[in-house]
Amino acid sequence: MTPYDIQGLQGRRVKDRIFTSLVWGLTFSCLAVVFIILFYIFEKGIGSLNWAIFSQNPKPVGENGGGMLNAIVGSLMVVSIAAILAIPVGVSVGIYLAENRGRKLSDRIALAVDVLQGIPSIVIGIVIYVWIVKPTGKFSSYSGSIALAIMMLPPIIKNTEETLILIPTTLKEASLALGASYFRTTMKVMLPAGIGGIFSGCIIGIARIAGEVAPLLFTAFGNPALNFNILKPVDTIPKVIFTYASSPYDDWHRIAWGGSVILVSFIILLNTIIKIFESRWKVQF
Amino acid sequence: MKNRWRVLENKIFVRWLSIVSIITMILLLVFFLTLLISSWPAIKANGFGFLWGKTWDPVANHFGMLPFLVGTLITSFLSLLISAPFSIAAALFLGEYYPKGLVPNIFRNVIELLAAIPSVVYGFWGLYTVAPLVSKIEMKLHMPAPGVGIFTASIVLSIMLIPYSVSLIRQVISMTPTSLKEAAYALGSTRAEVITKVIIPTNISGISAGFLLSLGRALGETMAVTILIGNSPEIPHNIFSPSYTMASVIANEFTEAVGNIYLSTLIEVGLLLFVVTTIINIIGRMIIKKVSY
Amino acid sequence: MEGTILRTENLRVSFGDNLVVKGINMEIGEKKVTAFMGPSGCGKTTILRAINRLHELTPEAKVEGKIFLHSENINEMEAMTVRRRVGMVFQRPNPFPTMSIYENVISGFTLNGIKLKTDEKNHIVEDALKKVALWDEVKDHLKKRATSLSGGQQQRLCLARAVAMKPEVILLDEPTSALDPLSTAKIEDLLYELKGNYTLIIVTHNMQQAARISDMTAFFYLGELLEYDDTKKVFTNPKNEKTQNYITGRFG
Known part of the structure; x- marks a missing residue:
C-alpha cells in the first residue's frame, strides 16, 4: 500500500x-x-559637490555657479526650532501614555497619535498656512517649524511611551518611597533610565522631517537670500532640490544633486546614530 | 515652604502632561474644523458637482475635481499593486524564513534605508532614471513619449511604499503562533503550503491593514508624484498619460492661487484628502491593534 | 502600648472587588523590630505598601481605615512627606541604574531637591554605607554605577539609601527573598545591628529570620491579623492553631 x-x-x-x-x-x-x-x-x-555649494548663496537665474548656503542655514534653522518645539511636548505625551496605559482616554490619544502619523504632510502645511501665514500675512520660517514639529510628534511620543513602559516599576517605587515627588521621579529617575529610547525617538523625528518639502511650500516658502530671522521666509535644502529639479537648467540640476547627497547622507547618518543608540546605549536594570 | 513648592510643581507637571496629551488628541479635530471652515466658501460655491466635475479651469472659476480624483486613485492603487509582491516577499523573508540573525538584520536595515530617502529626492531620481526608461517604452508603443505620467509616478511611489509595508506586514507575520505553524508542518505540509494556507490566511486582516495604511500613505504622497506625474488636469486615457493628483495640485497651485474661491477650493481638496486618509488610518490602526492582542 | 510609633485603625485594602486586608488594628512599637509573617496572599506586603502609600500608584487599589504615624493620620498628610519619614526596601534590589553608588546613597536628598554641601554629602554617604557594612567594599569606587555591584551589595545599598534619609520607620518587604544564602546572612546580621536604633517592619517568609531579628511578630492569615505578640511567645507558645501550624511547617 x-x-x-x-x-x-x-x-x-x-x-x-x-x-x-x-x-x-x-x-x-x-x-x-x-x-x-x-x-x-x-x-x-x-x-x-564643491565648496561653493556650502559657502555661496544662489546666483541669479541664468548665471552658473553659486550654492545653497541659504538653504543649508535655513534647513538647520527650521529643523532645530521644530525639534525644540516638538521634543518637550512629544516626551510629555509619551510619559502620559506610559503612565495611563489601559485607560480609555489614553487609548484614544494613542490612536490619535497613530492617525496623526498618517496625515499627508501637505495637509499639515495647509492648516499652518490658515493658522499662521494667512493671519500674519507673510510666509515665515517659524510657521514651517511648527508644521514640521507636528510631524515630529508621533515618533517621539511612541518611542518615549515604549521606552518608559519597559522600565521596571520597582525603580519608580524606589524613588517615590524616598519621598520624591512624581515630577522629580520622572525627571531624575525615569527619563534618565529611558534616555536612549527617548533620544532615538527624537532622532527618528528629525530624520522624518529633514527631507520634507510639502509642509514648507506655503509656510517657510523659500528665500534666495541668506536669512537668520525666524519671522521671514527661508529656503531649505529639500525645497531647493524641488525648485531646481523642476527647472530646465543643467547647473541648477547639478546643485540639486549636491543638495540631495547632503540631505541623504545626513538622514543616513541619523539612522546610523539611532542604530548605535539602540544597541549600545542601554541602561542595565 | 519648600515642600509646598514641591507639591505645586508636581501638580503643575501632572496637569501639563494631561493638557498636552489632550491637545494632541484633539489636534485632528482642530485640523478638520480648520480645513472645513476655510473651504466653506468653495463648498458653497462649487456644490457637490465639484466631486465629479471634469473641468479644472481656475481662470474661469470653474472647478471640477474628477481628474485629480482619478489620477490619485489610479496612481495609488497601481503603486500598491506593483509593490505588493515585493513587500510580501520581503516581509516573509524577514518575518518567516529568517526572522533572526545578522544577515537578515542587515537586510532589514538596508530596506529601511529606502525610508531615509526624502520624497523630493525620489522624484528627482525618477526624473533622471525611470522617466527616460518609460519614455523608451512609450516610443516603442508609438505613443507620445514625455516619460512622465501615471506609470512613472506609480513605479517610484511603489518603491517608496516598500519599507513601510514591509515593516507593517513583517510584524503581523512574525506574530503567527508557532503552534499553528507546527501543526501544519506535522501534517506534512511544505513551507510554501504553510505560508499560503496557514500564515497568510490567519493574518489576512493584519496584512490587509498593512496595505490599507500603505494606501493611505500613497494617497497623500506629494513631492515625488508632483515631479513625475506630468501635471495635466485632464482625465487620463491610459496608465502612461500625464495626470495630476490631489496632493500635487495643492503643492503646485496653492501659492499661485489668486482669488478666495480658488484658494478655498484647493483647501477643499486638502479637506477631502484629510478625511480619506484619516478614515483609512483609523480603520487600519484598529485592525492592527486588534490582531496584535 | 508604650512608645507606639505606628497605629492602624480598621485598615482595609481592596483591589477591585477583592478585599485583601480585612480591617487590621495594630500598634507598632518605636525602636522595635516587627516581623510580619504569614502564607502568601495573606496581605502582609499590602499593609506595608499602605503604610508608604504606594497603593496610590495602582488605580484599582482602595485603602480604607486610618494609619497614624505618631498621632498624625498619614492619609491626611502629603504622600511625599509620609514617604520621606517612612523608608522602604523592596523585595528585589532596585538601585537607580543611571546613578553611581555615591549618587544612589544621596538620592533621597537629590530627588527631593534638597541641596547639601559636598562635606555634608560625603559625611552622609560614608555614614550610611558604614551602617550597612558596605563602606569597606565600595569606598574606592563610589563613582561606579550601582548596577555593577552584586545582588547582595545592591540590596545593602538600597538599605543605605533608606537609612541616609533618617526615616522614623523602615519598611522591609522580604528584603532577602531574591538573594543567595550568604548575602541573606549579611543582611540579617545588619538588621540585627540596626535593632534598637531604628523602627523596622520586616515582611518575611523565613521563620528563622523572624525569630532571630524581630522583637514582635505578627501573623496574618487571609487578610486578618491572627496573632501579634512578643516573638518569643509567638514561636514558643502560639495561641492560635493556624499560627502553630504555620510555624511548625504544616502549611504555608
Whole structure:
C-alpha cells in the first residue's frame, strides 16, 4: 500500500522550491533597488559637490555657479526650532501614555497619535498656512517649524511611551518611597533610565522631517537670500532640490544633486546614530 | 515652604502632561474644523458637482475635481499593486524564513534605508532614471513619449511604499503562533503550503491593514508624484498619460492661487484628502491593534 | 502600648472587588523590630505598601481605615512627606541604574531637591554605607554605577539609601527573598545591628529570620491579623492553631 498523496509529492516539492526562490528573488530585488538608488544619488551628487555649494548663496537665474548656503542655514534653522518645539511636548505625551496605559482616554490619544502619523504632510502645511501665514500675512520660517514639529510628534511620543513602559516599576517605587515627588521621579529617575529610547525617538523625528518639502511650500516658502530671522521666509535644502529639479537648467540640476547627497547622507547618518543608540546605549536594570 | 513648592510643581507637571496629551488628541479635530471652515466658501460655491466635475479651469472659476480624483486613485492603487509582491516577499523573508540573525538584520536595515530617502529626492531620481526608461517604452508603443505620467509616478511611489509595508506586514507575520505553524508542518505540509494556507490566511486582516495604511500613505504622497506625474488636469486615457493628483495640485497651485474661491477650493481638496486618509488610518490602526492582542 | 510609633485603625485594602486586608488594628512599637509573617496572599506586603502609600500608584487599589504615624493620620498628610519619614526596601534590589553608588546613597536628598554641601554629602554617604557594612567594599569606587555591584551589595545599598534619609520607620518587604544564602546572612546580621536604633517592619517568609531579628511578630492569615505578640511567645507558645501550624511547617 502506498500513501495516497505520494504521487503529488514531487509536484509539491517543486512548487515549494519555486515559491522559495520567488521570495528570495523579490527580496533581493528590493535590496538591489536600494543600492541602485543610493549609488545613483551618490554618484551624481558627490561629483556635483564643491565648496561653493556650502559657502555661496544662489546666483541669479541664468548665471552658473553659486550654492545653497541659504538653504543649508535655513534647513538647520527650521529643523532645530521644530525639534525644540516638538521634543518637550512629544516626551510629555509619551510619559502620559506610559503612565495611563489601559485607560480609555489614553487609548484614544494613542490612536490619535497613530492617525496623526498618517496625515499627508501637505495637509499639515495647509492648516499652518490658515493658522499662521494667512493671519500674519507673510510666509515665515517659524510657521514651517511648527508644521514640521507636528510631524515630529508621533515618533517621539511612541518611542518615549515604549521606552518608559519597559522600565521596571520597582525603580519608580524606589524613588517615590524616598519621598520624591512624581515630577522629580520622572525627571531624575525615569527619563534618565529611558534616555536612549527617548533620544532615538527624537532622532527618528528629525530624520522624518529633514527631507520634507510639502509642509514648507506655503509656510517657510523659500528665500534666495541668506536669512537668520525666524519671522521671514527661508529656503531649505529639500525645497531647493524641488525648485531646481523642476527647472530646465543643467547647473541648477547639478546643485540639486549636491543638495540631495547632503540631505541623504545626513538622514543616513541619523539612522546610523539611532542604530548605535539602540544597541549600545542601554541602561542595565 | 519648600515642600509646598514641591507639591505645586508636581501638580503643575501632572496637569501639563494631561493638557498636552489632550491637545494632541484633539489636534485632528482642530485640523478638520480648520480645513472645513476655510473651504466653506468653495463648498458653497462649487456644490457637490465639484466631486465629479471634469473641468479644472481656475481662470474661469470653474472647478471640477474628477481628474485629480482619478489620477490619485489610479496612481495609488497601481503603486500598491506593483509593490505588493515585493513587500510580501520581503516581509516573509524577514518575518518567516529568517526572522533572526545578522544577515537578515542587515537586510532589514538596508530596506529601511529606502525610508531615509526624502520624497523630493525620489522624484528627482525618477526624473533622471525611470522617466527616460518609460519614455523608451512609450516610443516603442508609438505613443507620445514625455516619460512622465501615471506609470512613472506609480513605479517610484511603489518603491517608496516598500519599507513601510514591509515593516507593517513583517510584524503581523512574525506574530503567527508557532503552534499553528507546527501543526501544519506535522501534517506534512511544505513551507510554501504553510505560508499560503496557514500564515497568510490567519493574518489576512493584519496584512490587509498593512496595505490599507500603505494606501493611505500613497494617497497623500506629494513631492515625488508632483515631479513625475506630468501635471495635466485632464482625465487620463491610459496608465502612461500625464495626470495630476490631489496632493500635487495643492503643492503646485496653492501659492499661485489668486482669488478666495480658488484658494478655498484647493483647501477643499486638502479637506477631502484629510478625511480619506484619516478614515483609512483609523480603520487600519484598529485592525492592527486588534490582531496584535 | 508604650512608645507606639505606628497605629492602624480598621485598615482595609481592596483591589477591585477583592478585599485583601480585612480591617487590621495594630500598634507598632518605636525602636522595635516587627516581623510580619504569614502564607502568601495573606496581605502582609499590602499593609506595608499602605503604610508608604504606594497603593496610590495602582488605580484599582482602595485603602480604607486610618494609619497614624505618631498621632498624625498619614492619609491626611502629603504622600511625599509620609514617604520621606517612612523608608522602604523592596523585595528585589532596585538601585537607580543611571546613578553611581555615591549618587544612589544621596538620592533621597537629590530627588527631593534638597541641596547639601559636598562635606555634608560625603559625611552622609560614608555614614550610611558604614551602617550597612558596605563602606569597606565600595569606598574606592563610589563613582561606579550601582548596577555593577552584586545582588547582595545592591540590596545593602538600597538599605543605605533608606537609612541616609533618617526615616522614623523602615519598611522591609522580604528584603532577602531574591538573594543567595550568604548575602541573606549579611543582611540579617545588619538588621540585627540596626535593632534598637531604628523602627523596622520586616515582611518575611523565613521563620528563622523572624525569630532571630524581630522583637514582635505578627501573623496574618487571609487578610486578618491572627496573632501579634512578643516573638518569643509567638514561636514558643502560639495561641492560635493556624499560627502553630504555620510555624511548625504544616502549611504555608
